[in-house]
Amino acid sequence: MRSVTVVNSELRSVGGKGSGVAREAELAALEAVERRVLWLSTAIIDHANRVRPNPSGLKVGGHQASSASMTSIMTALWFHALTSEDRVSVKPHASPVLHAINYLLGELDESYLTTLRAFGGLQSYPSRSKDPDPVDYSTGSVGIGATAPLWGAIARRYAEGHFGGAGTGRQYSLLGDAELDEGAIWEAIQDPMVPGLGEVVWVVDLNRQSLDRVVPGIAAERLRGMFTAAGWQVINLKYGQLLQELFARPGGEALRARIDAMGNPEYQRLLRCSADELRERLPGTGSTAGPIADLIAPLDDASLLAAVRNLGGHDIRALMDAYDAVDDTRPTVIFAYTVKGCGLPTEGHPQNHSSLLTGDQMKALADRLGTDLDRPWAAFGDGSPEAALCAAAADRLRRPGHASRRPPEVPADLARPAPTGTGNTQQALGRVLLDLTRRAPEAAERIVTVSPDVSSSTNLGGWLNKVGVWSPTERPNWFADDAETILHWRERPTGQHVELGIAETNLVGLLGELGTTWSRWGQPLLPIGVVYDPFVNRALEPWSFGIYAGGQSILVGTPSGVTLAPEGGAHQSITTPSLGIEQPGCVTYEPAFAIDTEWCLLAALGNLGRPDGSSAYLRLSTRPVDQSAAAVPTDPAARERRRRHAVAGAYRLRQHEHPVVTLAAMGALVPEALAAADRLAALGHGADVVCVTSPDLLFRALQARRGLSKDPTWILDQVFPAERTTPLVTVLDGHPHTLSFLGTIRNTPVTTLGVTRFGQSGAIEDVYRYHGIDSDGIVAAALDHVE
Structure with missing residues (x-):
């Protein structure tokens, strides 16, 4: 390295690459x-x-x-x-x-x-x-x-x-x-x-x-x-160099002080002056005007014009x-x-x-x-x-090629029994990551998680304890011997979790760059970023730009929606469910059950780090849900069929013998849809219940059916078969437009329920009722269709 000294913010150098004639020849070239x-x-x-x-006459533009x-x-x-x-x-x-x-x-x-x-x-x-x-x-x-x-x-x-x-x-x-x-x-x-x-x-x-x-x-x-x-x-x-040489002459210090103190607009105006105008304006007024005028007087016009812009x-x-x-x-x-x-x-x-x-x-x-x-x-x-x-x-700049390494295979199903009891999709995130370290270690070692200081509150604690926190150098864990410390913050170069400060823009910036390593150096990573869902929109533009630049990653927004009832309106996301429909290069999933979360996360991981890959957004919830309501088939073939449907966008959760209405629900609102179906049945109105896991993939299938893309369309016939066509009621914890297109699959009447106002603090039952997305609201909307 060159020997340098920085004094008063001015660079003063000694030595350097090359010298003498060779340096001057390089400079001229x-x-x-x-x-x-x-x-x-x-x-x-x-x-x-x-x-x-x-031909159009529109300005092309550019910035000369x-x-x-x-x-x-x-x-x-x-x-x-x-x-x-x-x-x-x-x-x-x-x-x-x-x-x-x-x-x-x-x-x-x-x-x-x-x-x-x-x-x-x-x-x-x-x-x-x-x-x-x-x-x-x-x-x-x-x-x-x-x-x-x-x-x-x-x-x-x-x-x-x-x-x-x-x-x-x-x-x-x-x-x-x-x-x-x-x-x-x-x-x-x-x-x-x-x-x-x-x-x-x-x-x-x-x-x-x-x-x-x-x-x-x-x-x-x-x-x-x-x-x-x-x-x-x-x-x-x-x-x-020209100005530095002028500064070294008598009157030079005055000229330097004059330019240093000059406001930007005044200096810019000097650049538009002729040489005669410069001789008049540059000296300014006061005691230093004379020395500056004397300094520039011997300069010819070309030298003066060149010096002021040097x-x-x-x-x-x-x-x-x-x-x-x-x-x-x-x-x-x-x-x-x-x-x-x-x-x-x-x-x-x-x-x-x-x-x-x-x-x-x-x-x-x-x-x-x-x-x-x-x-x-x-x-x-x-x-x-x-x-x-x-x-x-x-x-000198020619880069060696990197062998294209495909990421390790990610299993489609961890083959665990379907969860029972009560749980939520956010908990499932941490459990799946830990399961991967045991059941697919080659895939797990490629996973890197990123969080803006919300690791423990988004259920990454177990994963973090398992894999450690990444740091360029190993740092002591001063709480390792504290018996009451549950989160073990071990920072070392082998860690697989990166913790940033509280800034969502930084999170997704890093996420995007971790998602490009497959194309830069042939080393695919499987990056997952976790952020509170209400703040996803704050990070959306830089994450979108990272996807545009080729970064492939998974962004997890959790917890989400007005289901965060006690948190109030500031922490209740509304627009995020439709991100995948609107964001190119990204697939959105919003699972309702833990098993759906597992399948969708594995599918998203399997799409990372490859030329034909894509990013994913998972919207998760902390709402406790009875996992037995997922009714996961025990037969292996039937289970696999359910998994394929879940990762393709939706599955039929309940089928009535004689349906007169279909309830299509997503995420945390599936229990309300199931309760509404029971109430409708008691009123003599059969209702099918469809669990939507990805409105994004269903919309792509619909576009493909019109010949606008090459995405598969089979899921539409499986989940919304022509012979079971009925009026639709859609419901989700987010803006209702997210699922409004479902009525165009069979050109059926549709009522869309969701959140269109800022939320309120309160019990979940009160908040759902306030937005009209409780089971009462679903039943009323269904009755409008069938009676």
Whole structure:
């Protein structure tokens, strides 16, 4: 590592990679490549908007200015600092820069450069699953892509420590300074796991602009203090070589103090000034105006214009020094001061975020950068220093292939007798995990559970005691000899449970990255995250984005619904039952009985860590339910038939000889449906009862029957056979729209019962009655159909 000293947040370096003539030759080649990256990223956006036919006339979009502020940062990183084991998350609006670099490295065919935001072409923002060139992290949802490398670092360490093959390497995040406004950033930085992640490096593109304006005030010092307080190494890359040389001259300290004290809008206005205007505005007023005016007076116009925009984030030499100075014993953040739109006619303009260059401006830019507007994708000439630099970087960054390891087989049924007595689905979660350690140890060793400080209250205590808590190093358990301690908190590298702080966004961020290890390093994991169901919606967007990025995991929401009667409205989820219907790449299960929970969880585990796999969401409950009501067949063939139905979405729990109505219930409301069926029978009205375990899978089957997908449809005929078609009453502890589509299976009348209002505290009977989902409500709805 280079020898460095950080004094007053300014980087001062001694030594470095290479020296003398070789260093200068590398620097010259890097600067030439940087100019080509600037051209290519600008031209990719220009072609999508100005050249490619656009019959609809709708704006295609792209961010030339946001890309331009990143070209130096990314050129120095890819062509100087990166190794094949490193991973980089690129800020969303700089995706054209990533594609330009991949093109120069030979990782992207030229034909794709004309396809930005076209169907089947380069995506709007970097995408692991949809872009044709290498992308380490999907970004686009502000704050989530930036934090992903934190969780990627933990996932890599976990996979390497347990199974090997994940190697080492740094985890970089390239993010804009406006992205630091996102709460997800600070939730992640403050998690107790993060300060030990020395492989993490964030580079903040500090261009001081957001979408609409120049950000007022000077926040950089405050931001540096916040990272320092969190235990990070902070490198401040503010000024480039030209300004540093000016600062060393008489009057230089005054100029430095003037710029340091200058507000963001005033500085940005200087970037729009001519040389004559700069000579008038830059000195300012007061006692230092004279020395500053004397300092800049001898400079020619070109030198003065270049100096005022010579920030550290555009100085290749300074960037090389910063990357070489990273301390791998703790996370690092580099604040790289930049100009939004640097090198473009729009640089520094407050509204340049989505502005596009005109044809004349593109022609002038091509002439200045030494390219040809008519041949925009021309490569460097063979034998040139730039071509050699690109070839050397491509060789250095080429990653070895990983053998595709299929996850171990997960049994479909643990073959235990069906539970009897009273129990709940949340308890079944912990029991199944423990059973797997005995009955399927190869599958169990791939399971990793994650929780935001709710392990014991979501019934993971037994599992945690069995497998231990994961930590990069072993830590003492100071309560090991306390006889009253039930939860044994043994932290060690072999543990299989990861405990985070109370932040659901962090939980699902880690869950998504643990779910990508199969595709990154060929080591499939079976990650399960547990969170209180009322807070699932808080975590839904980052979890959804993780699924989009290829992460496969299981999210368990428990306990759930207004069944949490004494907890009151704040802890009663309403919208979560329909997640699977609305979330691509995910299957939702809401079992009613412990045996259903076992089967659905095993099915979900069996779909993880594979190219054709998917994520799953399980909504569980703490309501005590008589398990004998499941009426699980004892005959092996009949039991297997029930299991297949349960994991396919539903099964017929009760059949009347002459049904006049069908009650379709889900989760905790199945006992109310059974009680309602008994009451209807006493009134002379036969009722079938269907136990729905996955509205998601039933909806897919319905779509497939219409030819809109290739999912199996057999479950519809098995559970809702034509010969038993009757009016429907659906009921669940959640929004009634979740099951409203069931009436379209046979085009039958349907009444949907559920929760449409915030809940109330009280006894479960009172709360169910308040929402009209008790047995009285079900009976009344059924009678509306049959009488």
